Amino acid sequence: MNAENPADEASLQLNADGSLRHLLTLNGLDRQLLVDLLDRAEAFLAPEGDLPVRSNALAGRTVGNLFFEPSTRTRASFDLAGKRLGADVLNLDVNTSSRKKGESILDTIYTLEAMHVDVMVVRDASAGVPAFIARNVKDFVSILNAGESDVSHPTQGLLDLLTIRQHKPDFGNLAVAIVGDIRHSRVARSAAHGLHTLGVGELRLVSPPAMAPEDGDLAFARIVDNLEDGIRDADVVMALRIQRERIGNLDGIPGIDEYFANFGVSEARLKTARPDAIVMHPGPMNRGIEIEGSVADGPQSVITQQVTNGVAVRMAVLERVAGSQELT
Amino acid sequence: MNAENPADEASLQLNADGSLRHLLTLNGLDRQLLVDLLDRAEAFLAPEGDLPVRSNALAGRTVGNLFFEPSTRTRASFDLAGKRLGADVLNLDVNTSSRKKGESILDTIYTLEAMHVDVMVVRDASAGVPAFIARNVKDFVSILNAGESDVSHPTQGLLDLLTIRQHKPDFGNLAVAIVGDIRHSRVARSAAHGLHTLGVGELRLVSPPAMAPEDGDLAFARIVDNLEDGIRDADVVMALRIQRERIGNLDGIPGIDEYFANFGVSEARLKTARPDAIVMHPGPMNRGIEIEGSVADGPQSVITQQVTNGVAVRMAVLERVAGSQELT
Amino acid sequence: MNAENPADEASLQLNADGSLRHLLTLNGLDRQLLVDLLDRAEAFLAPEGDLPVRSNALAGRTVGNLFFEPSTRTRASFDLAGKRLGADVLNLDVNTSSRKKGESILDTIYTLEAMHVDVMVVRDASAGVPAFIARNVKDFVSILNAGESDVSHPTQGLLDLLTIRQHKPDFGNLAVAIVGDIRHSRVARSAAHGLHTLGVGELRLVSPPAMAPEDGDLAFARIVDNLEDGIRDADVVMALRIQRERIGNLDGIPGIDEYFANFGVSEARLKTARPDAIVMHPGPMNRGIEIEGSVADGPQSVITQQVTNGVAVRMAVLERVAGSQELT
Numbered sequence: 012m013n014a015e016n017p018a019d020e021a022s023l024q025l026n027a028d029g030s031l032r033h034l035l036t037l038n039g040l041d042r043q044l045l046v047d048l049l050d051r052a053e054a055f056l057a058p059e060g061d062l063p064v065r066s067n068a069l070a071g072r073t074v075g076n077l078f079f080e081p082s083t084r085t086r087a088s089f090d091l092a093g094k095r096l097g098a099d100v101l102n103l104d105v106n107t108s109s110r111k112k113g114e115s116i117l118d119t120i121y122t123l124e125a126m127h128v129d130v131m132v133v134r135d136a137s138a139g140v141p142a143f144i145a146r147n148v149k150d151f152v153s154i155l156n157a158g159e160s161d162v163s164h165p166t167q168g169l170l171d172l173l174t175i176r177q178h179k180p181d182f183g184n185l186a187v188a189i190v191g192d193i194r195h196s197r198v199a200r201s202a203a204h205g206l207h208t209l210g211v212g213e214l215r216l217v218s219p220p221a222m223a224p225e226d227g228d229l230a231f232a233r234i235v236d237n238l239e240d241g242i243r244d245a246d247v248v249m250a251l252r253i254q255r256e257r258i259g260n261l262d263g264i265p266g267i268d269e270y271f272a273n274f275g276v277s278e279a280r281l282k283t284a285r286p287d288a289i290v291m292h293p294g295p296m297n298r299g300i301e302i303e304g305s306v307a308d309g310p311q312s313v314i315t316q317q318v319t320n321g322v323a324v325r326m327a328v329l330e331r332v333a334g335s336q337e338l339t
Numbered sequence: 340m341n342a343e344n345p346a347d348e349a350s351l352q353l354n355a356d357g358s359l360r361h362l363l364t365l366n367g368l369d370r371q372l373l374v375d376l377l378d379r380a381e382a383f384l385a386p387e388g389d390l391p392v393r394s395n396a397l398a399g400r401t402v403g404n405l406f407f408e409p410s411t412r413t414r415a416s417f418d419l420a421g422k423r424l425g426a427d428v429l430n431l432d433v434n435t436s437s438r439k440k441g442e443s444i445l446d447t448i449y450t451l452e453a454m455h456v457d458v459m460v461v462r463d464a465s466a467g468v469p470a471f472i473a474r475n476v477k478d479f480v481s482i483l484n485a486g487e488s489d490v491s492h493p494t495q496g497l498l499d500l501l502t503i504r505q506h507k508p509d510f511g512n513l514a515v516a517i518v519g520d521i522r523h524s525r526v527a528r529s530a531a532h533g534l535h536t537l538g539v540g541e542l543r544l545v546s547p548p549a550m551a552p553e554d555g556d557l558a559f560a561r562i563v564d565n566l567e568d569g570i571r572d573a574d575v576v577m578a579l580r581i582q583r584e585r586i587g588n589l590d591g592i593p594g595i596d597e598y599f600a601n602f603g604v605s606e607a608r609l610k611t612a613r614p615d616a617i618v619m620h621p622g623p624m625n626r627g628i629e630i631e632g633s634v635a636d637g638p639q640s641v642i643t644q645q646v647t648n649g650v651a652v653r654m655a656v657l658e659r660v661a662g663s664q665e666l667t
Numbered sequence: 668m669n670a671e672n673p674a675d676e677a678s679l680q681l682n683a684d685g686s687l688r689h690l691l692t693l694n695g696l697d698r699q700l701l702v703d704l705l706d707r708a709e710a711f712l713a714p715e716g717d718l719p720v721r722s723n724a725l726a727g728r729t730v731g732n733l734f735f736e737p738s739t740r741t742r743a744s745f746d747l748a749g750k751r752l753g754a755d756v757l758n759l760d761v762n763t764s765s766r767k768k769g770e771s772i773l774d775t776i777y778t779l780e781a782m783h784v785d786v787m788v789v790r791d792a793s794a795g796v797p798a799f800i801a802r803n804v805k806d807f808v809s810i811l812n813a814g815e816s817d818v819s820h821p822t823q824g825l826l827d828l829l830t831i832r833q834h835k836p837d838f839g840n841l842a843v844a845i846v847g848d849i850r851h852s853r854v855a856r857s858a859a860h861g862l863h864t865l866g867v868g869e870l871r872l873v874s875p876p877a878m879a880p881e882d883g884d885l886a887f888a889r890i891v892d893n894l895e896d897g898i899r900d901a902d903v904v905m906a907l908r909i910q911r912e913r914i915g916n917l918d919g920i921p922g923i924d925e926y927f928a929n930f931g932v933s934e935a936r937l938k939t940a941r942p943d944a945i946v947m948h949p950g951p952m953n954r955g956i957e958i959e960g961s962v963a964d965g966p967q968s969v970i971t972q973q974v975t976n977g978v979a980v981r982m983a984v985l986e987r988v989a990g991s992q993e994l995t
Contacts, residue, residue: 295450622770
């Protein structure tokens with residue numbers, strides 16, 4: 012299995028007629044398709060005080076959640092998205108240990124395919140797994156990447172785009188700062204590709220040098236190694252979750268206190284961004300490490316709105332791929 | 340987080356118009372509200388041989404089961420209650436370890452709220468958690484306490500009241516004996532508060548001295564330190580599940596054999612209760628410790644009826660809080 | 668609890684009018700009942716390219732999956748079968764450790780019965796458990812054996828029969844070879860009993876001597892101790908999953924390489940079977956041990972078809988037992 016090859020994966024996820032068959036990466040998806048998905052997601056957002064929007068678009072369909080890495084929020088989000096579209100949802104207890112018991116991942120997939128699980132939502136710690144699966148399933152199956160190693164998390168990217176668009180619709184004039192361990196972040200990578208496709212004015216990737224993207228990766232963005240420059244006059248500040256096990260254990264990676272002092276999105280630091288800047292985080296948050304609690308709960312935070320948008324975006328993607336499957 | 344403060348929590352769980360918004364404790368709920376819930380639960384009980392009663396009262400709603408302590412039966416009971424009312428039910432894998440990973444309990448709650456999970460069923464090992472959550476959710480969310488430390492287990496209390504009422508409707512003339520580790524039992528506490536509110540004639544709390552309530556707690560009941568006095572002429576005998584890890588490990592707590600000999604509800608002991616006394620147990624049972632197997636399976640046992648009533652009571656509570664949410 | 672007693676269990680699983688109440692074993696079920704179930708399962712198979720067949724036969728019913736042994740595929744298959752028939756499906760987290768906590772298995776069953784779980788799907792590592800439960804439930808409950816120790820796995824047997832019949836409908840003229848650890852295989856045992864009842868021409872059980880059936884077990888079959896003789900001119904070759912922990916650890920049980928060399932179903936070996944022979948495996952497969960990967964994926968393999976048939980067979984069984992329950 013190879014890591015992301017943009018041209019390959021971008022074409023792999025489309026049918027011959029250009030419709031979306033799988034969702035593996037935002038890298039290489041064209042602008043109109045992204046905009047269509049965001050527009051459709053808006054239709055799945057209920058007005059404040061209403062019950063969630065429902066439809067029967069997936070009646071008779073089966074969505075299988077295959078999380079080879081643990082997850083609470085993304086799994087719950089896909090679970091609700093599937094149910095609110097009328098699908099049967101199958102949550103599978105698959106973990107690395109059961110895979111070591113001897114069954115290959117493809118045999119697991121073939122089994123689910125034979126049970127007519129027609130949308131498989133896959134999270135995996137290894138790069139290339141979702142595309143590898145997508146290459147090997149039958150015409151009636153769609154694969155949705157729900158988090159792939161450090162590489163890609165496309166529904167997270169879409170919900171980030173939707174949230175930004177709701178507050179700052181003119182992407183060409185935006186300065187967006189993503190702050191944290193860029194190098195190991197699938198969240199950053201998917202947001203960056205989506206923002207680039209939508210023509211963001213300026214994208215800054217802000218991190219200690221040891222956490223900056225490798226040479227040549229995300230080359231369209233500006234690499235910044237200090238927070239002050241990174242968020243100055245930014246319209247959007249996105250803090251990334253830091254993996255605690257990385258902190259202080261690697262050369263050049265600072266300890267917790269030093270990390271918060273230098274790269275934590277705090278009230279004081281946020282003052283250098285634009286006054287109407289929005290603050291984002293993919294969750295779950297380490298309050299007091301990558302983000303100050305008062306910022307997370309403050310008036311500029313749109314973090315819970317991201318979660319709400321997550322269900323809507325996943326409904327839009329599920330509806331789209333189910334509608335484009337070649338059933339006959 | 341503080342433990343139960345009756346006045347605070349009783350008002351916290353009601354809307355301004357007196358309707359039930361959350362269910363956190365039976366302590367302080369008024370008699371009419373309890374009676375209404377029991378009456379409504381009766382309507383959710385199917386005649387023998389019929390399929391379970393269903394309704395669409397929760398169609399479009401989402402019930403989230405957040406069990407921070409393991410549970411099979413209470414989780415299954417809420418799961419079925421939700422499904423039989425037409426709700427989507429989300430079972431979350433949350434445990435103490437995932438909470439230690441750094442996300443605060445409120446961030447988990449805010450995430451579910453943002454996904455429009457509008458009834459959250461919470462079990463937690465720490466006192467005060469359900470009320471703490473209830474104080475922090477939006478107007479469209481209801482919190483149901485499904486077991487809170489040693490403090491409260493209100494749906495268990497309601498199912499106990501319903502079961503007693505089905506056999507002994509005249510509470511004023513009843514003698515009820517609750518036998519076991521009263522001090523550490525949320526089941527005993529909720530049943531005691533409910534019985535007190537319904538005007539039970541006499542409530543006896545029967546335990547070894549080390550397991551008696553602390554001074555001032557449940558002061559309306561009679562404390563009895565031996566089983567013979569405790570169940571003499573009782574109409575209702577409720578045995579509590581004993582935590583095996585407590586037995587024999589604490590000062591003044593007897594070993595298993597001694598416990599059964601002195602506080603086990605056995606056939607022989609039961610003869611001193613009224614001949615038509617009913618025997619209750621919240622489950623899961625330790626047969627041969629707190630209750631003799633032949634009593635659990637005998638003609639006076641109403642233990643499985645308690646389980647059946649549990650689903651009906653939870654349907655009544657779910658319907659009630661969903662109906663009183665301020666959606667607009 | 669005693670192991671399978673054919674006469675007892677066969678009658679236990681039928682109502683007085685001969686209709687199927689429980690499904691515990693294929694041993695002793697009459698031919699017409701097997702044929703009826705296979706015919707009905709065919710009706711639950713969708714044409715290629717269609718969505719899965721659905722019905723409301725189990726609307727209002729509750730199916731409880733009680734897996735005391737871990738399982739992904741069988742649990743998923745029953746889960747989907749129940750949902751596609753309109754049932755509520757309750758997946759229970761029960762494992763041996765929770766059983767050790769003190770609740771007897773019957774108390775767990777009584778609890779589910781009291782919640783009106785009317786079909787209980789049970790997998791257990793101990794022989795006799797499904798029958799023991801079936802003897803103790805009320806008239807409205809059906810027990811389906813989803814895997815019982817080494818003894819029985821009747822829905823697997825039915826899906827194997829269905830798959831064979833789709834390719835080779837004339838059972839009287841068939842030679843079927845089951846290859847592997849026959850002695851410890853509930854899959855082999857259920858397939859063997861079903862094939863015997865349907866009048867299979869010749870059944871060969873192929874294994875190293877230490878894995879052959881015990882004296883007197885499956886006496887209607889021919890025991891073969893080498894693969895070449897075992898699959899010569901066979902119409903059906905079924906490879907069994909080998910438990911890796913058994914290999915090389917017992918007297919007379921060969922190591923992995925030796926096992927594959929002598930009993931692995933390889934392309935080379937398969938040439939001695941009939942050219943139109945089909946190859947089966949219950950999954951999950953150990954590729955390169957009991958079956959060569961190219962055979963599993965080759966033109967003679969019907970392994971994924973077995974999985975598809977598994978859902979259909981389970982729908983047929985669920986529908987049948989739900990229809991025969993004595994609700995009044």
